[in-house]
Amino acid sequence: MSVDEESECEVPAQGDLWRDWMKAANRGDETAYRRLLSALAPVIRAMVRRTQGGMSAGAADVEDVVQECLLAIHLKRQTWDEALPLLPWVAAIARNKTIDNLRRRGRRLELPIDGLEEILPAAEAEESLSAPEIDRALAELSKTQREVVRAVSVDGASIRETGSRLSMTEGAVRVALHRGLTALAAKMRELKP
Known part of the structure; x- marks a missing residue:
């Protein structure tokens, strides 16, 4: 026992x-x-x-x-x-x-990866958007969503930093980020054939 x-x-x-x-x-x-x-x-x-x-x-x-x-x-x-x-x-x-x-x-998992490079397939380069494409996609969002998504997803600011800079609560930043990313994802699905 x-x-x-x-x-x-x-x-x-x-x-x-x-x-x-x-x-x-x-x-x-x-x-x-x-x-x-x-x-x-x-x-x-x-x-x-x-x-x-x-x-x-x-x-x-x-x-x-x-x-x-x-x-x-x-x-x-x-x-x-x-x-x-x-x-x-x-x-x-x-x-x-x-x-x-x-x-x-958060939802991070900590797994040892030593020795896995031989068995994992080589990572293929991900397609990334150019700066003008990012700007066009962000232009589709409301001003608040655009500022929040840019700050957090593009510039790498934290929720707290973004809230402080934009005079928003952390909860409001999270909501704007979620809604903005959801709208961007929907827009990207429309554009893909």
């Missing part, structure tokens, strides 16, 4: 004890609080590994999320309702911190 499986098997039996420790911790018992955090760390680690398992998360990513969870528990422990079980509250924190971590990492 792995450490993760052992931790998961102990969860139901330990739930009441952990709840008692959390209640005591909220009343100032530091020993109970240290015991609680020490007991929860491997359980949180197992939750994070299970959630990030298919996302090529390294051990460092998992430990980062575990530490973020423990910090969130510390900062928000007074918000836990003592009438409710502790573990679902902890699991919600772990899920949210895992999602935050995945969002920060």
